[in-house]
Amino acid sequence: MRDESGAVAGFFCPCIEITEQVFADRRRAADAERQRRLFEQAPGFITILSSPEHVFEFANAAYRRIFGDRDYIGRHVRDVFPDLGDQGFFSLLDQVYTTGERYIARGVLIRFQREDGSWDERILDFIYEPVRDETNQVTGIFVEGHDVTEGHRAAAALRESEARLRELNDTLEQQVAERTADRDRMWDTSPDLMLVLDFNGIFRRVNRAWTKILGYTPDELIGRHVNDFVIEEDHAATVGASEAAAAGSMPTLHNRYRHKDGSVRWISWVAAPGERRRPRLDRSRARPRSAPAVRRWSSDVRRRKLTYACSTKFALCSRGPSRVNGVDAAGPVPHSFSDGQRTIRDHHELRQAQGELPGALPCLRSRDHRDALRAGQSLSDAADHQGG
Numbered sequence: 001m002r003d004e005s006g007a008v009a010g011f012f013c014p015c016i017e018i019t020e021q022v023f024a025d026r027r028r029a030a031d032a033e034r035q036r037r038l039f040e041q042a043p044g045f046i047t048i049l050s051s052p053e054h055v056f057e058f059a060n061a062a063y064r065r066i067f068g069d070r071d072y073i074g075r076h077v078r079d080v081f082p083d084l085g086d087q088g089f090f091s092l093l094d095q096v097y098t099t100g101e102r103y104i105a106r107g108v109l110i111r112f113q114r115e116d117g118s119w120d121e122r123i124l125d126f127i128y129e130p131v132r133d134e135t136n137q138v139t140g141i142f143v144e145g146h147d148v149t150e151g152h153r154a155a156a157a158l159r160e161s162e163a164r165l166r167e168l169n170d171t172l173e174q175q176v177a178e179r180t181a182d183r184d185r186m187w188d189t190s191p192d193l194m195l196v197l198d199f200n201g202i203f204r205r206v207n208r209a210w211t212k213i214l215g216y217t218p219d220e221l222i223g224r225h226v227n228d229f230v231i232e233e234d235h236a237a238t239v240g241a242s243e244a245a246a247a248g249s250m251p252t253l254h255n256r257y258r259h260k261d262g263s264v265r266w267i268s269w270v271a272a273p274g275e276r277r278r279p280r281l282d283r284s285r286a287r288p289r290s291a292p293a294v295r296r297w298s299s300d301v302r303r304r305k306l307t308y309a310c311s312t313k314f315a316l317c318s319r320g321p322s323r324v325n326g327v328d329a330a331g332p333v334p335h336s337f338s339d340g341q342r343t344i345r346d347h348h349e350l351r352q353a354q355g356e357l358p359g360a361l362p363c364l365r366s367r368d369h370r371d372a373l374r375a376g377q378s379l380s381d382a383a384d385h386q387g388g
Helices: 019-041 061-067 089-099 149-189 209-214 232-246 302-318 347-356 360-365 369-387
Strands: 045-050 055-059 103-113 119-132 138-147 193-198 203-206 252-258 264-273 280-282 287-289 293-300
Touching: 045 061, 045 119, 089 103, 089 119, 089 138, 119 149, 193 209, 232 252, 232 264
Parallel strands: none
Antiparallel strands: 045 055, 045 138, 103 119, 119 138, 193 203, 193 293, 252 264, 264 293, 280 287
């Protein structure tokens, strides 16, 4: 202020208290810094662009991890990513800044060149959100998104797998039918006995060879117990083989079945479990009890046993003794005799050979060892012919 002479006599200083404004600015700055720290730690990528030229103000760690650390702050997006010019991203940014309307994208492919010169392709979900000032004018764009490349690749692999599965399913029914037909042909045409037993010992399925070898039709077997057709002395062995199969092994078994005509046939078996579960044994009936099945394959070995018995007689005759175990060799065959390795227990089986194989009876009755050998050769030839 000046006096009457014009000299400065003092100062007039009007003051305005701005304490609240300073504190408010500090709070806004602190909030902005805290928000940036949160953005920095966000799992999705975030960047903030300002002005119509889309200048980088912020880029978080996830953004730098995906696109590389390119010294973003203060640079135009077109300068940082010149290779994106023909992919439509710049025009989308211009559109959001001009219209003030957000843009949401899902599963968008982006191809960009890294700083080392290599090219990378990623699939992104992202949003362009306009940033406004106090006057509601657009001043920048907030960009947030996620890299969903791995998820899309997994989904594509799943779709490819499902397509292959559909293709397989289209032919599966035909494949199953063909394999079932092959199995049924093998089952029906096999010359060996085949059967399916449950672990109660009940016939569930048999093939046609049962009629040819033992004379029984399937209707006469299905639903009946296996020991109804096995001679009593072999019941225990039959049960033991079923138990072994139920335990998971594949036992072999030689047991005797009664033909429908009353004769006895030796059968050689291989048993396999339908399900690996051990049955409980009902000792009162000597039958294993459980639900799953035992499958068996067999062949008729009776002819081999008869041939072996007669061959044993031939050997005894060829040695020249007139008596075997105190009995005249020309007389009735004793109940049992041995060649030092095996014992033939039932001479009636040898007698039954007469109806099975031509020349068997001369073998049993021959007194002269030369006649026995000739009869044995006839018997062997007949056995080979019938077995074939």
